[in-house]
Amino acid sequence: MDRILYTAMSGAKQSMDQQSVVSHNLANVDTAGFRAQLNAMRAVPVEGEAALATRTSVAASTPGADFSQGPVMRTGRELDVALEGDAWLAVQTPDGGEAYTRRGDLQVDGDGLVTLVDRPVMGEGGPIIVPLGANVSVGADGTLSAIGPGENPDALVDVGRLKLVTPDQPLARGEDGLFRPPANAEGEVVALAADENARVASGALEGSNVNAIESMVAMIDVARRYEMQMKVISTTDENAQRANNLLSIQG
Numbered sequence: 001m002d003r004i005l006y007t008a009m010s011g012a013k014q015s016m017d018q019q020s021v022v023s024h025n026l027a028n029v030d031t032a033g034f035r036a037q038l039n040a041m042r043a044v045p046v047e048g049e050a051a052l053a054t055r056t057s058v059a060a061s062t063p064g065a066d067f068s069q070g071p072v073m074r075t076g077r078e079l080d081v082a083l084e085g086d087a088w089l090a091v092q093t094p095d096g097g098e099a100y101t102r103r104g105d106l107q108v109d110g111d112g113l114v115t116l117v118d119r120p121v122m123g124e125g126g127p128i129i130v131p132l133g134a135n136v137s138v139g140a141d142g143t144l145s146a147i148g149p150g151e152n153p154d155a156l157v158d159v160g161r162l163k164l165v166t167p168d169q170p171l172a173r174g175e176d177g178l179f180r181p182p183a184n185a186e187g188e189v190v191a192l193a194a195d196e197n198a199r200v201a202s203g204a205l206e207g208s209n210v211n212a213i214e215s216m217v218a219m220i221d222v223a224r225r226y227e228m229q230m231k232v233i234s235t236t237d238e239n240a241q242r243a244n245n246l247l248s249i250q251g
Contacts, residue, residue: 004236012229014041019222025210026219033083033102034208036066036215037173065173070102070209072201078137079106082206083164087198088171090122090163090191091178098122098191099178100171104205108136114144114160121162124194128160138162138202164198 021039028034040063072082081104083089088100107115112129114120114136120127123144130136134146142162147155171179183189 008229008232015222015226022215022219026215029208029210029212031208032105032205036210038063068209070207072204072206074204076203080205081138081200081202082204084199086166087164091116092120099180101178123160130159140199142200163194165192166195166198
């Protein structure tokens with residue numbers, strides 16, 4: 001009966017982990033540019049000096065993210081950008097490094113720094129700073145143009161260009177929700193080069209690629225699977241107690 005417990009116990013634990021992934025996806029169904037997290041389960045043999053071939057447990061893994069395109073919504077806001085194709089937008093991390101996102105609802109803080117969820121947006125030479133109070137627009141190639149209040153159109157000047165990259169291999173999601181390229185042979189994560197051909201659509205945002213209906217169905221499925229596994233554990237415990245009672249009977 002211990003074989004049943006091994007399988008049911010590990011299956012129940014990994015079902016809880018899978019439920020966390022599904023819940024995380026559902027919580028971000030309205031987050032611009034969000035990429036759904038994937039989850040998979042596999043059977044693995046129990047390791048140890050006394051391991052038996054009949055002992056198998058369940059392991060869950062998060063193989064990556066769903067990189068399919070999300071729906072593009074027209075907002076009309078000049079600082080909203082939807083990245084086209086496989087392009088990603090570079091932002092600065094707290095440690096001074098670079099990470100990438102598909103989110104495009106840009107903001108300008110009180111110092112004129114262009115940010116995205118309080119992270120500086122990277123340009124060709126570092127974070128982008130625009131004149132305070134200026135009306136800023138974004139071109140198809142990511143160029144930011146600014147014009148001061150009350151000035152004529154001839155006063156429009158370029159103040160920077162968004163760093164757009166197109167990875168040649170899948171990116172990995174970090175704990176902060178941002179994506180980074182895999183580490184190289186030396187274990188370092190090298191920033192990607194800017195892609196001059198990458199394009200954005202201004203006045204629009206790419207929505208989350210999470211399918212709310214599929215995620216709700218998955219949540220119900222995982223919950224029922226967890227209940228089934230707990231029922232197996234309970235039934236196994238009852239059978240063990242009955243066996244102990246039979247063995248304790250003295251003739």
